[in-house]
Each structure stands twice: as C-alpha cells, then as structure tokens.
Amino acid sequence: xxxxxxxxxxxxxxxxxxxxxxxxxxxxxxxxxxxxxxxxxxxxxxxxxxxxxxxxxxxxxxxxxxxxxxxxxxxxxxxxxxxxxxxxxxxxxxxxxxxxxxxxxxxxxxxxxxxxxxxxxxxxxxxxxxxxxxxxxxxxxxxxxxxxxxxxxxxxxxxxxxxxxxxxxxxxxxxxxxxxxxxxxxxxxxxxxxxxxxxxxxxxxxxxxxxxxxxxxxxxxxxxxxxxxxxxxxxxxxxxxxxxxxxxxxxxxxxxxxxxxxxxxxxxxxxxxxxxxx
Numbered sequence: 230x231x232x233x234x235x236x237x238x239x240x241x242x243x244x245x246x247x248x249x250x251x252x253x254x255x256x257x258x259x260x261x262x263x264x265x266x267x268x269x270x271x272x273x274x275x276x277x278x279x280x281x282x283x284x285x286x287x288x289x290x291x292x293x294x295x296x297x298x299x300x301x302x303x304x305x306x307x308x309x310x311x312x313x314x315x316x317x318x319x320x321x322x323x324x325x326x327x328x329x330x331x332x333x334x335x336x337x338x339x340x341x342x343x344x345x346x347x348x349x350x351x352x353x354x355x356x357x358x359x360x361x362x363x364x365x366x367x368x369x370x371x372x373x374x375x376x377x378x379x380x381x382x383x384x385x386x387x388x389x390x391x392x393x394x395x396x397x398x399x400x401x402x403x404x405x406x407x408x409x410x411x412x413x414x415x416x417x418x419x420x421x422x423x424x425x426x427x428x429x430x431x432x433x434x435x436x437x438x439x440x441x442x443x444x445x446x447x448x449x450x451x452x453x454x455x456x457x458x459x460x461x462x463x464x465x466x467x468x469x470x471x472x473x474x475x476x477x478x479x480x481x482x483x484x485x486x487x488x489x490x491x492x493x494x495x496x497x498x499x500x501x502x503x504x505x506x507x
Contacts, residue, residue, distance in 0.1 A: 244377030247289065248370050254285045275354075279361040286369045300368055302429025311427045315435020322436065322492055323443040326484035327450075327463070335468035338461055341449070347458045351446025354457065359438035366391050366417065367424045367433050380425060388417035398454030400476030408471060409481035412489055413453075416480070419493040426500050444478050451478035 235246050242250075258281045266273050290297055302308050330336045341347075366387050374383035392413045395401075401409050420433040445452035449459035454477045465473055474481035480489075 244373040247293070247373045248377075250292075251285060251289050251369050251373075254288060255281060258285060275357040275361050279357060279364065282361060282365050282368070286364060289369050300372065300430075301364075302427065302431055308429055308431045311429050311431035312435040315423065315432035315437075316439045317435075318432075318492055318496075319436040319439025319441075320443050322440045322488055323448065323450075323479060323485075325488045326479045326482055327448050329484045330463075330468070330473060330479070330482075335466055335472060337464045337466060339464060341458075341460060341462050343460060347446060347460060351442055351457060351459075355438050355441040355445065355452075358441060359434050362391075363420065363430050363433045363437055367420055367430055371421065371424070375425075380421075384418055384421045387421060388414045391417035395453055398477065399456075400451055400454040400474075400478075401481075404471045405475045405477050405481045408474065408483065408486055409453075409477050412480050412486050415486070415489055415493055419489065419496060422493065422497045422500075426496065426502065440480070444480060448479075450474065451476045453478060453480065 235243060237243050262273055262277060262281070265271075286300060287297055290300055298304070302311070327336070331338070371383055371387050374386060378386075392410060395413050396410070398409075420437060423432040423436060424430060426432075441452050444450045445455070445457040446459050447461065449461045449463050451474070456476070471483055473479065474485060479485045
C-alpha cells in the first residue's frame with residue numbers, strides 16, 4: 230500500500246522520511262538566506278549555518294516529540310567528561326604526527342609573534358566548525374539513519390557525505406588528495422564511533438575542535454586546505470607531500486593517517502561502554 234512507502238508497521242514516519250524532511254526544511258531556510266546575502270551583500274557565515282542547523286534540528290525533534298538532549302546528549306558531568314576526553318584525543322591526533330615529522334628531520338619550527346587574538350580567533354573559528362559539522366553530520370540525520378538502517382550503513386553514508394563536503398579543498402591535489410580523502414572518510418567514522426559509544430555529541434565535538442585547533446592556530450599547518458594565523462610556523466625540509474600533507478595539513482599525511490587509524494580502532498573496540506552512561 231502507498232502508506233508503506235512513508236510509514237512503518239507502527240504507522241509512524243520512516244526514519245529515511247525524517248532525513249528527507251530535515252533536508253527539505255534546511256533548504257527552505259537556507260535558500261532564502263542565500264538570496265538575501267546576495268541582495269544585501271553579506272556573507273553566509275559558519276555561525277549562520279550553525280543557527281540554521283540548530284533550528285531545523287529543534288523543529289524535527291519537536292515533531293518527533295523528543296527533547297534536544299536526545300540529539301546532543303544531556304549537559305551534565307558525563308557530557309563534560311566526554312568533551313574533555315575528546316579534546317585529549319584531538320590533541321594527540323595532530324601532535325603525534327607533528328612530533329614524528331620533527332624527530333625524522335622533515336620539519337624545523339619557527340615561532341611567529343604571539344598574540345591572544347590568534348588564540349581567540351582560532352578557538353572561535355574551530356569551535357564553530359566543529360559545532361556546525363558535528364550537529365549536521367552526527368546529529369539528526371545520522372541518528373535517524375542508525376535507527377532506520379543500522380550503524381554501519383549510517384556510518385558509511387555520512388562518511389561519504391562528509392568527504393563530499395571537503396572534496397577539492399585548497400591543496401587537495403595529487404597524492405595529497407588520495408591521503409586527504411581517506412583521512413576525511415576515516416575521521417568521519419571516528420566521530421561516528423565516538424557518538425555511538427557515548428550517545429552524545431560531546432566527544433565528537435571535542436575531537437573535531439581540538440584536532441583542527443592544534444593543527445592550524447597552534448602548529449601552523451593547513452586545516453583541510455584552509456590557512457589560519459598561527460603561533461608556530463613549520464618549515465618543511467625536503468619532505469615529500471605524502472609525509473607532510475602539503476598545504477592541506479598533516480591530516481593528509483601518512484603519519485596523520487596512521488595515528489587516525491589507531492585512534493579510530495581504539496575508540497571503536499577499546500573505549501569502554503560505560504562512557505555512554507550519560
């Protein structure tokens with residue numbers, strides 16, 4: 230019967246329909262904003278995107294008769310613990326590849342002039358990126374796909390979409406593009422496993438934010454091809470691009486990929502289930 234295309238056996242909307250509804254609502258909000266930005270010459274910023282995604286997520290949760298806390302995790306001690314642990318993992322994710330490149334003599338370091346504005350700008354920029362991307366990619370859509378299709382199909386679909394949004398960023402050419410694509414795909418799996426283990430966006434946000442913050446504003450590498458003001462300036466010494474990631478960042482390097490795979494494996498198979506007790 231026709232209703233079976235949209236309704237499950239309990240005569241409720243299928244999860245795939247909820248995903249389509251979310252995307253439709255997001256488009257209905259986004260397209261007028263794009264038209265207005267063109268008309269009045271202002272940029273659609275990451276903050277605008279975050280606000281739109283949050284509003285649409287809230288609307289969909291209300292339609293489901295569920296609180297936003299079901300989407301993000303309840304803000305309590307466990308949420309903060311997951312966030313803190315994510316910050317540690319994100320720092321390790323970028324610090325170890327940088328350390329290995331230094332120990333093997335592929336990088337020398339210079340210090341730029343330190344200003345608090347670099348730190349504050351880096352925090353605000355990378356936090357907005359992490360919040361926006363995690364709410365979109367590990368929020369309503371991901372959680373509905375898990376409910377409707379299961380964890381692995383949801384992971385693979387979202388990882389593919391995550392890769393598409395980063396494809397052909399600045400510096401994504403040649404061998405760097407191969408390493409960067411693999412890294413971005415696996416990074417999405419890492420963020421997804423962090424959510425699945427904790428039932429909270431806290432750890433994915435923490436990993437995502439700190440990895441970008443350490444890689445860019447602190448160490449001075451590119452962040453998915455974007456160059457940010459930084460405290461340090463890495464000077465490459467005859468290092469092949471597949472080892473350093475070039476302008477894209479060390480997330481597109483062999484060392485970066487190695488550490489990412491190890492951390493993803495650990496989160497998937499070794500992170501205790503008790504971390505999910507929110």
